[in-house]
Amino acid sequence: MDRDPREVMEYDVLVVGAGPSGLSAAIRLKQLAVDAGQELSVCVVEKGSEVGAHLLSGAVFEPHALDELIPDWKEKGAPLTTPAREDHFLFLTETKAYKSPFAPPQMHNHGNWIISLGNLARWMAGQAEELGVEIYPGFAAAEVLYDDTGAVKGVATGDMGIGKDGEKTGNYTPGMELHAKQTIFAEGCRGSLTKTLFERFDLRRDADPQTYGIGIKELWEVAPEKSQPGLIVHTIGWPMDPK
Secondary structure: OOOOOOEEEEEEEEEEOOOHHHHHHHHHHHHHHHHOOOOOOEEEEEOOOOOOOOOOOEEEEOOHHHHHHOOOOOOOOOOOOEEOOEEEEEEEOOOOEEEOOOOOHHHOOOOOEEEEHHHHHHHHHHHHHHOOOEEEEOOOEEEEEEOOOOOEEEEEEOOEEEOOOOOEEEEEEOOEEEEEEEEEEOOOOOOHHHHHHHHHHOOOOOOOOOOOOOOOOOOOOOOHHHOOOOEEEEEEEOOOOOO
16 A cells, blocks of 8 residues: 655654653643743644543542642642542452451552542643643554654654555545654553564663553442542452462
């Protein structure tokens, strides 16, 4: 399949991934530019259909970093509305739950907030856009682009409208090239592009092996009369076996 010429857009900084880390980077860069009286063009691309679309987690949020990044976040309507009030630590069997009289110290969440991570990212995106950051959801970065010296010069988004046979359909739209003086990859610890950078630049050399855990996420809708705002429940035991 012949590839049509791609449109090229140029920025000072390109951020791949509109999660909390990518948006924080974009916001801080614009803040520093404003403080220095400089113009800085910052672009964020996000593979989800909207910012927060892939952030399904609820979260217990420690606000120290947000206090530093946006000190007046309460006045600006950040979606931190449910303070953590109580931690329960349960040992589960198949039929019963045994409550510990205390939770381990690292599970004390006094001063933290129970949030929707997706809602936080959407709010952060609004804060970034107010500073002049350009955010493009629905644009998945498909490949890393390199200059003649081998340095990263940006990313390209994937072509759209390609049929199962690999040929162009009537909805074909070529991807875009996004070039930047500095590209920040904030797509997660095992992002598809980040993995290629590990290999190309040998970024894992002399690093400890990475460790991973399997997590399962579920979103529950709880009847209001059964909800206990501010309650955090930690569990061990069932359905895992005693080993």
